[in-house]
Amino acid sequence: MPALPPLSEPEPVLPDRQAVVAALRAAGCVFAEDEARLLLSSAGTPAELAVMVERRAAGLPLEQVLGWAEFRGLRIAVDPGVFVPRRRTEFLAGEAARLARAGAVVVDLCCGSGAVGAALAAEVERPLLYAVDIDPAAVACARRNLAAAGGVVREGDLYEPLPAELRGRVDVLVANAPYVPTDAVGLLPAEARDHEPRTALDGGHDGLDILRRVTARAPDWLAPGGHLLFETGERQAAAAVDAVTRAGLRARVAASAELHATVVVGTATPFS
Known part of the structure; x- marks a missing residue:
């Protein structure tokens, strides 16, 4: 059997x-x-x-x-150890998309996972997209997210790794830079302070150290009439606007009550 x-x-x-x-x-x-x-x-x-x-x-x-x-x-x-894109940052991406024309040169500084750049690639027709982050893990993650859009992702400190030929040509410059004051990082939820890179959270003594660096050099990279956009806290908006104005850009603040988001927009003087 x-x-x-x-x-x-x-x-x-x-x-x-x-x-x-x-x-x-x-x-x-x-x-x-x-x-x-x-x-x-x-x-x-x-x-x-x-x-x-x-x-x-x-x-x-x-x-x-x-x-x-x-x-x-x-x-x-989103890979382990990479900054998690926040829902409020969708407002920043939306404001940037609204200002970007077809074929715009777009730069996403402090790109993290590349979420903002990916959103702009999906919502703007034929953008020339560059993204930068100082964290190698974020760069690897962003390359995966931006590959289909042909985005160029580089590792380095703010503008440092961008090609020189982009100077004076950037139409939309987005920076989701860290803006949590150093003393407040310890007050963040444990999942952020323990599992996300400190470089993506800590904005220095008043939270604006990185954003001041971004703003000071933005006029060198923006095209005439180009726009700088960055997220910040509601209480930091006045100081952020002052930094934008000192850099020679026209400044305004956009806000979303629904998303609890505050975005500062700086615009370079267009050719007359």
């Missing part, structure tokens, strides 16, 4: 949603229901889900656990 085939192991079953919700709630996740839904839809196996839940419960940002973040309708890859 032929031997019977061995019994196949039953397929493991993913834990039910409520069990995942309970584990996330026990870890202090405020939006446990929403996070459970995302984790369950992303995990391929029970073992993978268990690791994801464990990492999230340990305090890693949800986006780093999932490997992506949603930003202006796009799925942006």
Whole structure:
């Protein structure tokens, strides 16, 4: 009599949603229901889900656990240790897209994952896109996110790695530079201060050290009538406007109550 085939192991079953919700709630996740839904839809196996839940419960940002973040309708890859794009920064990207014409030369400084650049590539027709970050991990992540758009991503300090031929040609210069005052970094949620690079958070004594550097050199790179845009805190807006004005740019402030976002816009004098 032929031997019977061995019994196949039953397929493991993913834990039910409520069990995942309970584990996330026990870890202090405020939006446990929403996070459970995302984790369950992303995990391929029970073992993978268990690791994801464990990492999230340990305090890693949800986006780093999932490997992506949603930003202006796009799925942006987010690697471990890379700054997570905030929803409020969608306002910065939208203001920049509104000012960019077809074929615009666009530079995204302090690009992080490249979320702002990716949004501009999706919303502006045929942009010539450059992105820069000082963090090697962010540069690698941004290259993945901007590859399809043909974006050039370079590693270095602000304007340093940009090609010299861009001087005086940039139509839209976006900088999502760090603007948290040094003394306030320790007050940030643990998932930010423990799992995101300090260079993406710490803006110096009043939060504007990096933005002042960006602003001071912006006129050298902007085309006539070109625009500098950066995100800042509501209480920092007046000082940021002063820095923009001192650099010789016309300054204005745009704000979104819905997203709790404040953006300062500096415009270079156009040719008469």
